[in-house]
Amino acid sequence: MIIGVAREIKSHEYRVGLTPEGVRQLRVDGHRVLVEHGAGVGSGYDDASYAAAGGEPVDRATLFGSAELLIKIKEPLPTEYDLLREGQILFTYLHLAPNRPLTDFLLARGVTAFAYETLVRDGGTPLLTPMSEVAGRMAPLIGSYYLQRFLGGCGILPTGIPGVRPARAVILGAGTVGRNAACTAVGLGMETVVLNRGPERLRALEQEFHSRIRTGFMTSAALDKEIVEADLVIGALYATGGRTPVVVDRQMLAGMRRGAVIVDVAIDQGGCAETSHPTTHDDPVFKVDGILHYCVANMPGAYPHTSTVALTSVTLPYVRQLARSGVEEALRSSPELRSALNVHGGEITHPALLASRTQLPGGTH
Numbered sequence: 001m002i003i004g005v006a007r008e009i010k011s012h013e014y015r016v017g018l019t020p021e022g023v024r025q026l027r028v029d030g031h032r033v034l035v036e037h038g039a040g041v042g043s044g045y046d047d048a049s050y051a052a053a054g055g056e057p058v059d060r061a062t063l064f065g066s067a068e069l070l071i072k073i074k075e076p077l078p079t080e081y082d083l084l085r086e087g088q089i090l091f092t093y094l095h096l097a098p099n100r101p102l103t104d105f106l107l108a109r110g111v112t113a114f115a116y117e118t119l120v121r122d123g124g125t126p127l128l129t130p131m132s133e134v135a136g137r138m139a140p141l142i143g144s145y146y147l148q149r150f151l152g153g154c155g156i157l158p159t160g161i162p163g164v165r166p167a168r169a170v171i172l173g174a175g176t177v178g179r180n181a182a183c184t185a186v187g188l189g190m191e192t193v194v195l196n197r198g199p200e201r202l203r204a205l206e207q208e209f210h211s212r213i214r215t216g217f218m219t220s221a222a223l224d225k226e227i228v229e230a231d232l233v234i235g236a237l238y239a240t241g242g243r244t245p246v247v248v249d250r251q252m253l254a255g256m257r258r259g260a261v262i263v264d265v266a267i268d269q270g271g272c273a274e275t276s277h278p279t280t281h282d283d284p285v286f287k288v289d290g291i292l293h294y295c296v297a298n299m300p301g302a303y304p305h306t307s308t309v310a311l312t313s314v315t316l317p318y319v320r321q322l323a324r325s326g327v328e329e330a331l332r333s334s335p336e337l338r339s340a341l342n343v344h345g346g347e348i349t350h351p352a353l354l355a356s357r358t359q360l361p362g363g364t365h
Contacts, residue, residue: 001323002032004067005050007039007060010074012281014042014304015311017071017092018319020053022312027054031323036063043308069323073311074298075102086110089327091319093117093131095297096342097243097356098270106343112327116315117268118241118350119340125240127318127340129176130310132265134300136180136236139263140169140188142299143232146261146285146292153292154259156231159189166190170226172218172247172272173236174201177265179208181234186212193226223247228255235264235272241342241352248273250289258290267295 003026005017016039018026023033035055037047047057064070064083072092076084078101084090086109094115096103106113116127140158147167149155160166169185171178174196185192186209195218196202202215216222227233227248237244244266253275264276271277275288278297285294300307318337322330327344330337342350348357 001068001326002034002066003069003071003319003323004063005033005035005039005055006063006070006072007036008042008073008301009077009080010280010298010301013074013298013301015073015298015301015308016040016043016045016304017073017312018316019043019308019312020045020049020055022316022319023050023055024053025316026320026323029320029324032056034058034063034067036060040308043304045308069319071315071319073301075099081105081109084109084111087112089322090114091116091315091322091340093268094342095268096353097239097241103343103348103353103357107346107348110346111343112341112345113343114322114337114340115241115342115350116311116340118342118352119318119336120240121336125238126314127311128238130314131300131307132176132238133180134303134307134310135265136177137184138299138302139177139181139234139236139265140185140190140232142294143169143234143261143263144188144190146294147231147259149259151292152259152285152287153261154231154257158232167231168193168229169232169234170195170230171234171236172223173238173266174205174215175236175238177236177238178234179205181236181265182209182213185232185234190232193230195222195226218247224252224255227252231257231260233260233262233273235262235266235276237266237272239269239352241350242269242356244269244272246270246272246274248275250274253289253291256291259292261292261294263294265299267297271295 033055035050069089091114144158147153158167168191171194192213266272
């Protein structure tokens with residue numbers, strides 16, 4: 001199979017879909033691998049390193065025009081739509097639930113689209129996990145930065161000092177993002193609260209962090225109380241394939257401390273705050289009712305080398321399987337790849353995406 005590794009064009013997206021070592025393995029498997037010129041530079045890999053691994057550096061038109069299986073990091077942007085063709089296989093982070101224009105295009109064009117974030121194995125999402133780890137650990141660092149008064153924050157030092165309290169971080173969700181956010185927040189010395197709907201993950205966090213965090217159930221009463229007292233709110237919720245539930249409404253912002261910060265890691269799937277909308281690394285924050293919102297939709301792109309190495313380690317086995325078997329055989333033999341399939345043959349194939357279809361407000365990008 002001819003496999004293409006595209007250069008990302010999203011603002012400040014420096015990750016790349018495969019490392020040179022991943023390309024080398026695909027070449028050993030007997031596949032031809034095209035790599036767009038400059039695709040890996042942001043992650044520390046130049047064209048020569050891909051060529052040494054057996055890849056073929058090519059221009060964008062050749063890559064999209066020749067690749068049967070296209071490997072990316074982020075969803076195609078509108079300027080890339082016309083480069084995709086009927087029957088082409090796309091394997092990337094898609095986050096289609098809040099993005100009706102892209103969903104409609106993939107359906108109309110007849111692209112077969114697999115999403116990293118919906119691939120499920122043993123109840124988990126292994127292709128999302130490493131990026132959730134990166135984003136989770138980033139979130140308290142980003143939030144701490146924007147708590148500075150000259151940036152519009154409330155001016156509370158996250159670590160505190162003797163005699164003066166540290167900042168209070170409220171983390172919504174206790175999955176991979178939430179656990180990693182708690183790890184960083186605790187490490188910074190922040191007063192850390194984690195809310196979750198079920199008890200199992202909260203129990204695991206308490207066993208891990210002991211008295212260094214406080215946990216609670218994500219009820220309406222708990223949200224009202226904790227949001228008001230928070231200096232930093234981290235949205236760490238995720239619904240596989242569907243839209244993230246909105247748990248922070250605009251009315252809650254009225255009770256928050258002016259200059260508090262919301263880092264909505266869930267923004268790829270629509271965000272868990274009513275007032276959130278996607279931002280970029282170029283222009284990462286906006287203020288609503290005195291509350292700073294950080295809603296960058298590709299947070300791990302800020303640390304591309306770490307992210308690219310981690311991601312290739314988990315995606316490569318599935319890329320190899322798709323390339324070896326082709327779509328139909330891979331779908332018959334692999335429950336994991338079936339769970340990753342979002343669009344095929346002009347139809348939506350993922351049940352959560354299909355269920356959210358009527359809720360799409362016209363899409364965001």
